[in-house]
Amino acid sequence: MADAAIAMTGPRGAKPKKALSPRNIMLYGILILVCVYYLLPLYVMVMTSLKGMPEVRLGNIFSPPVEITFEPWVKAWATACTGLNCDGLSRGFWNSVLITVPSVILSIIIASVNGYALINWKFKGSEVFFTILIFGSFIPYQIMLYPIVILLREAGIYGTLGGLVIVHTIFGMPILTLLFRNYFSSIPEELFKAARVDGAGFWGIYFRIMLPMSLPIFVVALILQVTGIWNDFLFGVVFTKPDLYPMTVQLNNIVNSVQGVKEYNVNMAATLLTGLVPLIVYFVSGKLFVRGIAAGAVKG
Amino acid sequence: MGNSIEVKDLTLNFGSVSVLKNMNLDVKEGEFVVLLGPSGCGKSTLLNCLAGLLDITDGQIWIKGKNVTWAEPSERGIGMVFQSYALYPQMTVRGNLSFGLKNAKVPQPEIDKRIARAAEILQIQPLLDRKPAALSGGQRQRVAIGRALVRDVDVFLFDEPLSNLDAKLRSELRVEIKRLHNQLGNTMVYVTHDQIEALTLADRIAVMKGGVIQQLAGPQEIYNRPSNLFVAGFIGSPSMNFLSGKTVDGGKTFVFGDHRIDLAGYDGGAVLERDQAILGVRPEHVTVSSSAPAGPSIPAVVEIDENLGADSLLWLKAGTKDICVRVPVEGRLPAGTKVHLGLDIAKASLFDTKTEQRI
Numbered sequence: 001m002a003d004a005a006i007a008m009t010g011p012r013g014a015k016p017k018k019a020l021s022p023r024n025i026m027l028y029g030i031l032i033l034v035c036v037y038y039l040l041p042l043y044v045m046v047m048t049s050l051k052g053m054p055e056v057r058l059g060n061i062f063s064p065p066v067e068i069t070f071e072p073w074v075k076a077w078a079t080a081c082t083g084l085n086c087d088g089l090s091r092g093f094w095n096s097v098l099i100t101v102p103s104v105i106l107s108i109i110i111a112s113v114n115g116y117a118l119i120n121w122k123f124k125g126s127e128v129f130f131t132i133l134i135f136g137s138f139i140p141y142q143i144m145l146y147p148i149v150i151l152l153r154e155a156g157i158y159g160t161l162g163g164l165v166i167v168h169t170i171f172g173m174p175i176l177t178l179l180f181r182n183y184f185s186s187i188p189e190e191l192f193k194a195a196r197v198d199g200a201g202f203w204g205i206y207f208r209i210m211l212p213m214s215l216p217i218f219v220v221a222l223i224l225q226v227t228g229i230w231n232d233f234l235f236g237v238v239f240t241k242p243d244l245y246p247m248t249v250q251l252n253n254i255v256n257s258v259q260g261v262k263e264y265n266v267n268m269a270a271t272l273l274t275g276l277v278p279l280i281v282y283f284v285s286g287k288l289f290v291r292g293i294a295a296g297a298v299k300g
Numbered sequence: 301m302g303n304s305i306e307v308k309d310l311t312l313n314f315g316s317v318s319v320l321k322n323m324n325l326d327v328k329e330g331e332f333v334v335l336l337g338p339s340g341c342g343k344s345t346l347l348n349c350l351a352g353l354l355d356i357t358d359g360q361i362w363i364k365g366k367n368v369t370w371a372e373p374s375e376r377g378i379g380m381v382f383q384s385y386a387l388y389p390q391m392t393v394r395g396n397l398s399f400g401l402k403n404a405k406v407p408q409p410e411i412d413k414r415i416a417r418a419a420e421i422l423q424i425q426p427l428l429d430r431k432p433a434a435l436s437g438g439q440r441q442r443v444a445i446g447r448a449l450v451r452d453v454d455v456f457l458f459d460e461p462l463s464n465l466d467a468k469l470r471s472e473l474r475v476e477i478k479r480l481h482n483q484l485g486n487t488m489v490y491v492t493h494d495q496i497e498a499l500t501l502a503d504r505i506a507v508m509k510g511g512v513i514q515q516l517a518g519p520q521e522i523y524n525r526p527s528n529l530f531v532a533g534f535i536g537s538p539s540m541n542f543l544s545g546k547t548v549d550g551g552k553t554f555v556f557g558d559h560r561i562d563l564a565g566y567d568g569g570a571v572l573e574r575d576q577a578i579l580g581v582r583p584e585h586v587t588v589s590s591s592a593p594a595g596p597s598i599p600a601v602v603e604i605d606e607n608l609g610a611d612s613l614l615w616l617k618a619g620t621k622d623i624c625v626r627v628p629v630e631g632r633l634p635a636g637t638k639v640h641l642g643l644d645i646a647k648a649s650l651f652d653t654k655t656e657q658r659i
Contacts, residue, residue: 188384188386190382190383190384190386190459191386191388193348193351193353193373193380193382193386194380194382194386194387194388194447195388195399196352196353196372196373196374197351197353197373197374197378197379197380197400198374198399198400198403198447198451199372199373199374199400199403199404200399200403204403208388208399209388212390213389213390
């Protein structure tokens with residue numbers, strides 16, 4: 001009986017957890033500190049971009065705006081001047097879209113087929129080909145700038161968006177091919193063999209077997225390429241003309257324009273606008289990304 | 301009946317490594333041939349060559365009287381079942397079964413008919429609209445077999461299909477594959493490293509080692525008259541006992557240590573006198589008696605007694621030599637018991653030490 005009584009009153013079930021244990025205070029304290037540290041610049045930028053110039057001149061960068069105004073945002077987007085053009089970032093935005101969209105699509109299509117062929121349709125010299133491709137990613141871009149300028153000029157596409165799209169596609173190739181190749185190599189070879197016995201060809205297997213199983217890696221490639229190409233400055237400034245500058249170059253020109261007063265609020269708004277696209281892509285596709293991984297986790 | 305598969309002088313090299321060497325293999329129509337061997341012996345490689353998934357270096361492959369050496373896998377009239385099932389995870393069972401047929405542009409009513417038939421044979425009708433992830437291992441392997449079945453082919457190739465399953469399921473599906481073979485009468489080539497599967501399923505077993513077929517014969521023949529030391533040691537569990545010695549008296553007597561064993565009744569070629577020979581006896585062909593029999597016998601001491609339920613394994617020491625004997629459970633003996641061993645020469649095998657071939 002005594003034993004039974006102890007068994008009834010003794011500890012039972014899940015162990016209770018204290019919310020305010022030293023460990024938790026330590027852990028969350030540090031997490032909050034780090035969050036504040038990283039978010040502070042963003043806070044300053046958002047606050048400044050919502051102030052009018054008189055308020056900015058007061059110099060109190062941490063105080064929230066007394067009078068909220070969206071005028072700096074409108075100006076940054078539509079009327080800020082770079083050189084002779086006074087149509088703000090909008091022109092750069094559309095240029096960037098016209099550069100990023102085809103570059104991302106083209107590079108992902110080519111790289112995924114590359115990776116698939118390199119793993120499943122090994123040909124004589126495929127390993128050498130792959131090694132050379134990877135080697136390419138270790139050469140600094142700057143070395144190749146001038147040769148590419150000459151190549152594009154000879155091809156008659158220097159200074160066009162098309163030329164820049166081709167450059168982005170080529171430079172995305174090594175890392176993307178590596179990415180897809182490694183992902184496809186994790187798909188059991190027997191699936192590929194089974195599909196061949198079932199009479200599917202190169203494209204049949206690619207589209208009907210490989211592609212549906214590879215959504216996560218396509219999302220990863222998408223994030224990599226969109227952020228990489230959207231944020232690119234060097235290629236944009238080297239391979240295009242002022243009319244066709246991407247948003248990043250436009251932003252630089254707005255922020256660094258030497259005439260007149262520095263409009264910090266406009267600069268902040270312009271910077272936030274430029275950073276918005278990769279951010280949205282990340283948040284939207286990040287969710288997809290996690291879902292994709294979970295769906296593929298079950299061994300087929 | 302003609303030959304369903306003919307492999308002629310097949311050679312396969314990976315770079316400078318020779319994987320299959322000048323191989324010849326004929327499989328009769330409706331025959332169940334098992335390729336058996338240890339890892340790396342080339343058995344799966346040979347199967348992949350038959351399927352057309354690997355390009356061979358030299359030789360020819362004929363299936364159903366057609367030279368398919370250069371044909372695509374889908375044009376060879378084969379269906380293949382893989383160890384890892386290899387079901388397309390994004391498709392339903394029905395999608396998996398119909399994938400090959402759609403590629404071959406089979407009309408839809410015909411596809412439905414064939415799927416219905418395969419599903420009935422394999423009893424997977426309730427699973428047709430599920431994804432592979434929602435199936436158990438045994439169900440997945442059934443679907444994989446079904447995928448070969450709907451192709452309506454003459455030759456089935458199995459690449460270690462039961463290796464990923466647990467022991468109970470494995471024996472169930474083994475019987476089912478046997479039943480399927482009896483029912484369909486297709487030619488089947490089956491790769492495994494499991495000798496139980498090989499012995500139970502095969503009409504003929506091809507024991508392979510180092511890219512060469514060591515022996516190609518029926519299960520009983522392979523078990524009773526292994527053609528060389530490798531086959532003798534590979535087939536049978538526990539392994540055959542090998543006694544090293546020599547033959548004297550014009551080949552009438554085998555001398556092992558101090559013991560003389562009469563070879564009268566040996567089922568093989570002329571023994572002759574040999575300086576070195578190896579006598580192989582399976583554990584169930586050794587008799588144990590507590591008192592010395594009339595003729596010459598080998599004294600031994602029981603070291604370990606392993607009870608297997610149906611029978612028991614005695615591990616004995618005869619001098620320095622370990623010998624394993626299979627005895628009925630009633631014949632179990634405690635460790636330390638002194639016994640005398642007799643050998644059933646009619647079922648033993650004698651090997652030449654140098655060539656390792658059966659005499």
